[in-house]
Amino acid sequence: MHGHNEEARKVRRLPSVDKVLRTPIGLELAQKYGHTATVAAIRKTLAEVRECANSDVSPDAAARDTEKALVKRYAPRLKPVFNLTGTVLHTNLGRALIAEEAIAAATDAMRNAVALEFDVEEGRRGERDDLVRDLICELTGAEDATVVNNNAAAVLLVLNTFAEGRGAIVSRGELIEIGGAFRMPEIMTRAGARLVEVGTTNRTHKRDYANAVDEETGLIMKVHTSNYRIEGFTREVPARDLVDLAHSSGIPLVDDLGSGTLIDLARFGLPHEPTVAEAVAAGADIVTFSGDKLLGGPQAGFIVGRKALIDRINRNPLKRALRVDKIRLAAIEATLRLYCNPDKLAEKLPTCRHLARKKDEIEACARRLVSQVADSLGPDVTVDIADCASQVGSGAVPVETLPSAGLALKPAGGGGALDRLAVKLRGLPVPVIGRIADNALLLDLRCLDDEAAFLHNFSTLNNVPASIPEDGGS
Numbered sequence: 001m002h003g004h005n006e007e008a009r010k011v012r013r014l015p016s017v018d019k020v021l022r023t024p025i026g027l028e029l030a031q032k033y034g035h036t037a038t039v040a041a042i043r044k045t046l047a048e049v050r051e052c053a054n055s056d057v058s059p060d061a062a063a064r065d066t067e068k069a070l071v072k073r074y075a076p077r078l079k080p081v082f083n084l085t086g087t088v089l090h091t092n093l094g095r096a097l098i099a100e101e102a103i104a105a106a107t108d109a110m111r112n113a114v115a116l117e118f119d120v121e122e123g124r125r126g127e128r129d130d131l132v133r134d135l136i137c138e139l140t141g142a143e144d145a146t147v148v149n150n151n152a153a154a155v156l157l158v159l160n161t162f163a164e165g166r167g168a169i170v171s172r173g174e175l176i177e178i179g180g181a182f183r184m185p186e187i188m189t190r191a192g193a194r195l196v197e198v199g200t201t202n203r204t205h206k207r208d209y210a211n212a213v214d215e216e217t218g219l220i221m222k223v224h225t226s227n228y229r230i231e232g233f234t235r236e237v238p239a240r241d242l243v244d245l246a247h248s249s250g251i252p253l254v255d256d257l258g259s260g261t262l263i264d265l266a267r268f269g270l271p272h273e274p275t276v277a278e279a280v281a282a283g284a285d286i287v288t289f290s291g292d293k294l295l296g297g298p299q300a301g302f303i304v305g306r307k308a309l310i311d312r313i314n315r316n317p318l319k320r321a322l323r324v325d326k327i328r329l330a331a332i333e334a335t336l337r338l339y340c341n342p343d344k345l346a347e348k349l350p351t352c353r354h355l356a357r358k359k360d361e362i363e364a365c366a367r368r369l370v371s372q373v374a375d376s377l378g379p380d381v382t383v384d385i386a387d388c389a390s391q392v393g394s395g396a397v398p399v400e401t402l403p404s405a406g407l408a409l410k411p412a413g414g415g416g417a418l419d420r421l422a423v424k425l426r427g428l429p430v431p432v433i434g435r436i437a438d439n440a441l442l443l444d445l446r447c448l449d450d451e452a453a454f455l456h457n458f459s460t461l462n463n464v465p466a467s468i469p470e471d472g473g474s
Contacts, residue, residue, distance in 0.1 A: 014050060015059040017042050025063035033070050041066045041073070081431040082454060086404060086444030087393035088354045089259075093433065095292045095299070095394055097350035099338060102297060102331040109330035116326045129314070131329050135336040139262050140276045142287070142304035146314055147332065148322040152187060154288040154301030155256055159191035161316045162252055162309075163218030168193040171204040173236060174223035184223060193218060203235040209242060213249045220246050221254045222284070224274065243283035252285040252309055259394060260289020260302070262339050268355040270392070271400055276304065285309055293394045296351030297335035298328045354447050355392065355402070363405040365445050369455065373407055376458045381421065382410040388437075390446045408440040427464040430457045 020026050020042045030038040045066045049057050057065075081093060089095045098106075108114075119126035129146050136145035148154050159168055168188055175184050175197065188195045196217070198208040209220060222239045239255045246253035257279055265273050273294070279287045286309055291300030301322075303313060313319065324332070338348045346356040366385045374383040386408035389401035411417040422441050425432040430453070434443040448454055 013056050014046055015057065015062055017046065019059040020046070020062045020066065023059050023063040025060065025067055029063070029067055029070060033074065038066070038070070041070050045069060079431070081433050082457070083447045084406065084432060084434045084443040084445065086388055086390040086406070086435060086442070086446060088351065088390060088447060089293050089392055089394035091394050096296045097354075098298060098331060099296070099335055099349050101338065101348065102334040105330040105334035106298075106327045109326045114326050114330070116329070128323065128326075128329060132333050132336060135333065135340075136302060136304060139336060139339050140287070140304050141280045142276075144307040144310035145302060145304040146310055146319070147291075147324055147329075148301045148303070148319070149324050149328075150292075150299050151256075151258065151260070151288055151290040151301040153322040154303045155184075156187055156191050157313060157316060157318050157322055158254055158286055158288060158303060159188055159193045159219075159221075160318055161313050162254075163188075163191065163193035165192055166194060166218030167196040167212070167214070167216050168218055169196045169198055169209055169212045169220045170223060171199045171208070171236065172197045173199065173201050173204055174221075174225055204237055205235065206237050206241055206245070209237065210245055213245065213251070217249065217251050219252045219254050221256065223256045224258045238282070239279065239284050240282035246285065252306075253283070254286045254288070255279045255282075255284035257287060257289040259293040261294040263342060263345065263352075265294070265355070268352075269402060270355070276302075280304060290394075291332060291335075294351065294392070295335070296349045298331040300324055300328060300332055350449075357404075357446055359403040359405055362445050365448060365451065366405050366407055369445070369451060370407060372455050373409075373458055376461045377409065377421075380412045380417075382412075384408045384410070386440070386442060388442055388444050390444055402446070404444050404446045406434075406442055406444040406446075408438075408442055409434075410440045414439070424461065424464050428457050429460060432457070 017039060021030060021039065026038065026042070029041075033041075042062065045062055046057075049062065049065075083090055083093045085093070087093075115126070116131075117126050117128050118124075119130075132147060133145050136147075137143065148157060170184070170188075175195075185195050194216075196212050198204060198212045213220075220242055222242070239253060242253055257274060257276060259273070261273050261275050262277070264275060265271065276287055276289055284305065286303060286305035288304075289295070289302050291297045291302060303310065335349070338345060345352040347353065363385065370383055370385055374381070377383060384407070386406055388404050388406050390404040391401050409421060411421045418436060418439070418441060422434070422436060425434065425441070432443065432454075434441050436442070
């Protein structure tokens with residue numbers, strides 16, 4: 001009985017929902033988040049306090065706790081981060097950063113009515129692909145072009161258009177799997193195509209393709225294996241060597257470049273990757289590639305090639321389901337226009353800027369940051385300038401790396417302390433994402449553009465609570 005009375009007294013000491021709501025903070029929260037959401041949050045706060053051993057709480061204190069809960073609840077889930085992983089095109093961090101010109105164009109498209117499918121000169125309905133078709137054709141040398149929402153959609157649409165219920169011939173060595181367990185054979189199945197595998201994992205010959213062609217063949221497909229490389233006793237057939245076979249058989253040759261690039265990556269010290277223009281010039285009837293990888297634009301899938309084939313693709317009802325909206329089209333157009341002046345690409349396009357960044361420039365950045373980062377972390381963490389190797393990412397140029405530099409953070413205490421440090425950096429107002437290597441948390445500075453913002457963000461580290469217990473337990 002005594003315990004029951006004590007519990008009742010604790011409950012009575014809790015302020016009412018109305019009292020919390022009428023505090024200055026409560027009134028401000030109701031104005032900002034709405035009466036219903038604020039009342040629900042206050043009730044949840046009071047319920048949590050009621051479960052504690054000490055149920056004494058003032059209306060103002062309850063309002064402050066409610067404010068913290070509401071701020072957390074309504075904070076954007078898609079938040080900016082500092083990508084210091086060393087992977088320039090990090091799939092999990094959104095791949096390519098968009099050029100300022102593309103951001104401005106997308107903003108204008110969001111803010112205004114636009115001539116998306118309206119021919120202003122003729123005063124009649126137009127086609128949204130017309131907004132970017134001429135630019136794509138100019139940059140690739142293709143007869144015609146269309147655009148969908150990503151490269152997987154581009155491949156799906158091409159397969160469904162030319163190989164639904166028919167055979168799609170692909171080398172076994174090119175049946176790739178990309179991120180998220182997304183496999184080329186499964187795309188073919190969903191497209192309604194019948195997969196015809198030729199050759200072996202490491203060696204495929206032209207005769208393998210020729211022997212597989214029959215009256216049920218819909219297309220021959222080359223897939224650029226950009227996310228892995230087989231070395232040793234290998235052989236593959238370049239797309240240009242399949243042109244005559246495809247044309248004499250009356251079937252299209254499709255070259256899926258995956259990441260795709262409009263410029264030679266050798267200018268950045270990377271191995272040459274086949275450009276879209278080279279694939280078109282080699283004779284492929286259709287070439288597909290991504291927009292948000294090496295091209296450095298928003299997510300998109302491009303399909304370029306012979307006009308008669310692009311016309312058939314555009315008549316496929318799936319095209320409407322896979323098309324891009326006005327915002328992305330505006331950003332795509334602005335990004336493509338930057339390629340009309342290739343000498344300015346490293347200045348204008350973030351992806352090119354990050355790939356082109358020299359190691360000595362990155363080392364200089366590390367020297368400017370090291371002491372202030374060390375001061376923010378305190379005496380328990382050693383901060384050193386370190387050599388590191390960046391990679392392109394998103395399945396492009398998987399083996400080669402770019403010499404880079406960064407900061408190696410080594411906390412006292414080893415593994416558990418290292419995990420806690422990584423968690424703490426992810427808890428900053430703008431999370432800092434590095435990678436753990438060689439018993440250190442490595443912050444590769446290749447993709448750091450705003451040093452002042454980074455240091456200001458880092459200076460708030462003491463306000464970030466520890467999220468992992470000292471013993472590393474759960």
